[in-house]
Amino acid sequence: MNKKQSPPPKKRGATVAAVLCFVAAIAIVGTYTLGNSREARQNEKLAKTEETQSKEETTKSRGVGDGDAGDGTGGNTGELAGAEEAGSLVITNEDDTGISGENVENTDQTNPGERSTESNSDISSADTTAGAQQTAGQGVNVSFGEDSKLLWPVNGTVLMSFSMDKTTYFSTLDQYKYNPAVIISAAENDQVIAGTTGIVKSIDNIAETGTTVNIDIGNGYELFYGQLKDVQLKTGDYVEANSVIGYVSAPTKYYSTEGPNVYFEMRKDGQPINPVDYM
Template sequence: MTVKRKKKGGFSGGRTVTVAFSLCLLAVVTMIGMYTVGRTDQQQKELEQQVAEAEEEARAREQAQAEAEKAAKEAEKSEETEELADAEKTQEAASGSASRDKAGEAAADAAGETAGTEGTGMADGAELESEFAEIDPEGTGETVILDGTEKASSADAVSEQMDLSFSPETDQLLWPVAGNVIMDYSMDKTVYFATLDQYKYNPAVIIQGTLDENVMSAAPGQVTKIETLEETGMTVTMDIGDGYELVYGQLKELPVKEGDYLKAGETVGYVSEPTRYYTKEGCNVYFEVRKDGESVDPMSLLQ
């Protein structure tokens, strides 16, 4: 019985050692796992922090770039606005000078007409004697009928010049082109100019046109001025009588010259590409009506 007890006691001691060793091994594995997990979590946090910092730097760079681009655009826009303002002042000064020149020419013409009237009788007598000598060089006294085309043409031109008249009560204007009005006449309040991105007064109507489209004379008149302006491009001014003038802008390939007479519906020019003042509005005709040098609403006079 004693021997059996000794064997039993030895087995129990070995089992205890094995259990203890297993527990130690488990503890070591657990510690290694915890260290590894803790290390991985720390690395993950560091990686996330680095990504966040990189994203913040990228956002800061993008914001700085956007602010720089915005500042550049504002500077460019300010420069363009100043250039356009200078161009408008130049055009206004040129228009004022042209009006003064026209007034001087009118005064000179009036003086010339007065002086010419005084010598009409003597000139007519001499002209009649000369014509009679051409018709009857031999002095026979016979009546001879000649082709008076040249004299008739001259008389017609004078008659046409004298007959220039326009009355809003009895006369109406033709549309220069058959497009829609894309910008109304407005001198009592400002209107928005898309290309310029600003509000300003508009002394004309801007009529939509097609490139190379025929632009017609809105009324009988005489071409008094042809000029190229920065805002309206090639521009034609016509006198239609009684202090009324018509101004056509954004033209090209003019078949007329200063001094020519046009009937209503005849070609003044053709629609050109828009100037840089009207790029967003597209091809158009600038049509202005003036009375004694002041712009009036064309819509009240158009058919």
């Protein structure tokens, strides 16, 4: 019986080499495929991480806290806070996916500087009006008329009467001249009162009549009180009838013979008239 013939040694070697090459090729392909798979997963994780960071940065820049990206009210809260700091109101509508709708910006059309100027202008006007009311007697009308009456400024006798139609004798001057006022005797330091309501127009120091207070009593009428001292009023003050204007001073050199007195003059539209006609 014939024995089975074994392959020649050279043929077996070639077969083994082919098998080894095939196994090596499979191993190389598997290793390459596994490496690519791992690299792909790492790239995917990296991309997701970058996407998450980008979303968080976007959310923070819009003033939305964690977990509020998809909440419409949360988004509005952050944007409203930022808008208030910027001086404008920004209304943002967001759906449940967190996608922002169209921004509607509502800003005040008036420049803040203009508002400040207008406010200051309004305040200045109010102050001016208030000052005018105080000058006019806090709402009290200063309106003297032909039927109005005057109080005597001081208790005393008339030393020299009003006289503009003829001259009268002045003892100290030792001469005759016209007298546009009523000269009333008084004791030094006596109170001098206002004959009616009015507004102080001026306070002057005149050589002939000393400290003289001019009070506007309305409708072109004015009163002049001379030979005074210790006047506490100032220009623009409102005075009521019977209120103290000042006190009788020592007479000026023009009235040294007559002695202490009150110079009381009344004018209508700048022309002297007799105050006794209204007393």
